[in-house]
Structures are given as C-alpha cells and as structure tokens.
Amino acid sequence: MDTSKIAVFHGAGQPLTLETVPIPTLREGEILVRIEYTTLCRSDLNTFSGRRTEKTPTILGHEIAGTIVAMNPGAPTRDGRGAELQPGCRVTWAIYASNPDSPLARLGIPQKAAGLFKYGHELIRPDSTLHGGLAEYCILRRHTPVIRIDPPLPLPLMTLINCSVATVAGSLRLAGPVAGRNVVIGGAGMLGVIACAMCHCAGAHNIIAADIDAERLAIARKFGAEFTVRLKPDAPPLKETVAALCPDPVTIALDYSGVPATMEGLISLLGIGGTAVFVGATHPERPLQISAEQLIRNVHTLKGLHNYNEQDFIAGVDFMEQNHWRFPFASLIEDKFNLDTVNEAFDCGLKSGAYRVGIRIGRSH
Numbered sequence: 001m002d003t004s005k006i007a008v009f010h011g012a013g014q015p016l017t018l019e020t021v022p023i024p025t026l027r028e029g030e031i032l033v034r035i036e037y038t039t040l041c042r043s044d045l046n047t048f049s050g051r052r053t054e055k056t057p058t059i060l061g062h063e064i065a066g067t068i069v070a071m072n073p074g075a076p077t078r079d080g081r082g083a084e085l086q087p088g089c090r091v092t093w094a095i096y097a098s099n100p101d102s103p104l105a106r107l108g109i110p111q112k113a114a115g116l117f118k119y120g121h122e123l124i125r126p127d128s129t130l131h132g133g134l135a136e137y138c139i140l141r142r143h144t145p146v147i148r149i150d151p152p153l154p155l156p157l158m159t160l161i162n163c164s165v166a167t168v169a170g171s172l173r174l175a176g177p178v179a180g181r182n183v184v185i186g187g188a189g190m191l192g193v194i195a196c197a198m199c200h201c202a203g204a205h206n207i208i209a210a211d212i213d214a215e216r217l218a219i220a221r222k223f224g225a226e227f228t229v230r231l232k233p234d235a236p237p238l239k240e241t242v243a244a245l246c247p248d249p250v251t252i253a254l255d256y257s258g259v260p261a262t263m264e265g266l267i268s269l270l271g272i273g274g275t276a277v278f279v280g281a282t283h284p285e286r287p288l289q290i291s292a293e294q295l296i297r298n299v300h301t302l303k304g305l306h307n308y309n310e311q312d313f314i315a316g317v318d319f320m321e322q323n324h325w326r327f328p329f330a331s332l333i334e335d336k337f338n339l340d341t342v343n344e345a346f347d348c349g350l351k352s353g354a355y356r357v358g359i360r361i362g363r364s365h
C-alpha cells in the first residue's frame, strides 16, 4: 500500500486517464482512506461535459465513502457525532475542509471560509494528490468533517449524503420547521426527490413537486410527494395549478432546478410569511424578476444556499441511517462501473438520465 491508482481529468472533451501515484506521507492531522464507492454528482458530469470549468488536472468525485487505513497524530479520534474513529472504520466526509476558527466558519458557513479545500475540485500538484473520489485512496485534510457510518446503511447510499442529502438538509435548515406545512419543491432531480423524502419524514402536510419530466415526477411520488405538477411553457401559471391541488397556503418553497421561470413561479405561489430557499441555480442565468412590493406585502423571506455546513452533514447522515429503507434510493443509482470503466460511467451519466452513476473502487469488490 504505497501507491494509488487515480483517474485524472485533463479537461472537457478529453477522456480521463488512469495513472498510478505514490501515496504521500501523511501530514499532521490527516487520515488516509481507502475509497470503496464514489457516485458522480451532476457537477462532475457538468465539468466532464464542459458546462462548468474546473482547474486541471484534477481528480473529480466528491460523493465518496471508504475505510480508514491510517491516521496521523493530530487526526480526530472522534467523529462529528462523537463516535470513535480508528483504522477499519467505514466513513464518509464533507465536501470541504476549512479553518473552524475563521470568521465565516464561526457564522456557520465553513464551506465558504478562507483557505477552503474542496474534495473533487482541487488541482493535482506534486505536494497535493489524492483529494478526489475517482481514486483508490483519499487523504482527509485537517478540519474535514468526518462521520463514521456503521451497517446497515448500504455503501452506495452512503455516498449520496455528500453532497445531495447534506445540501437538502441545509436547505431545510434555512426553510425552518416543515411539520404541518405545505411545501412546493422545484425540480425533481436528485436533490428534489431527496427533499420530498426529508419533508415527508419531517411531517410536512402536503408536498408538491414540480418538474418538466413526467418520469422524474413519478419518482418524486415514490419519495413522498403527494402531488406533482408537470412544468410546460404553455401550462397555466404554477400558482394557479398549485392552488387547485392544495387550497391551503404554501409557506415553504424549495428550488433545486435553477430555472429562473420556476424560481419566479415558486415565489409567486408563496403564502404570507412564506420562505423560499434557492439551491439549484449554480450556473449563470438571467436575473429573476421579483416584485419587491409583493415581497414586502407578503412578508416573504428569500434565502440561497451553496453546499452545506457540518450540522447539515450530520443531519444528512442521521436521515439516511434512520429512513433509507423507506424509499427506493438504490433504484436511483446505476451501479455497474469501476475505475477501469470510469469514462463509460461519465457517458452513462450524461446520456442515460440516471440520477446517479456509481463507481465501485477497491479490492473488496
């Protein structure tokens, strides 16, 4: 165990190449993990296809689960929930590492703090390798939130926590308590269906999912949506359709679609005192058209979220441990690839419409 295979991303339109690099000597506070499973997030697919730009060369993949093989002095001996960490423990970890004493981290936004390190987004340099999920090993830097996950949570489902489930947990934190409230969810992709499931388990009254795709809406129903709305250019305004389905006020709107017209529709249907949380708009898009007068008169709150903090990460782990069996999560993952077939995995993710493509890694499979 002194080398690691890595799948290197060189730029959009180019195949990933498999290379072998030495495993560096761990620095103070670092943990070496043997990766077992990585899922390709939509942002990985967008980087691969050129929709978003990443510094290269890099190792993509930030939805990762693996087993601790070595811990250097200074590494945490307890995880974020107080469980003991030692070699042999199966773990997942947050997308980021940052200084917990920095001003933004103290404000509860460590994912934007100075000196931020993001797994699956870092440049491969001679002194910094093994920081992405498409490799046999990953080194967890100091100040990485780590959680030990014991059976029976299945390995492929563990990877969904980072980043999908934790991000949805963050959006629900910003939305406030959902119990007994009506929630409209824009976008029934991975985050949207997870939001249906989390709102269902949190006791939401009615959950209404909106998307352009009928198949995705059918999946949203399996994850707890009571009602679904098919979004079309010639359809009546979302506000009218939702009012017909659910006469009581909607006071939480969550957007994972990133589509300006959908976000505007969500704001328009919010009842007095409602809160909208926008998560999906991670690409440049046209500005939203919002009436400040309506915002004020309806006492609305608008919030944005990118990534998540440790509290959200832990909430995501708790949710999956307690509730994964209630919903067909495994059916969302195309589970037939490994590091040797990683380029086929990206093609599958881009062409098949699968919610997630999984990559099994390591000797245990």
Ligand SMILES: [Zn+2]
Binding pocket: 041, 042, 043, 044, 062, 162, 163, 164
């Ligand atoms: Zn992601």
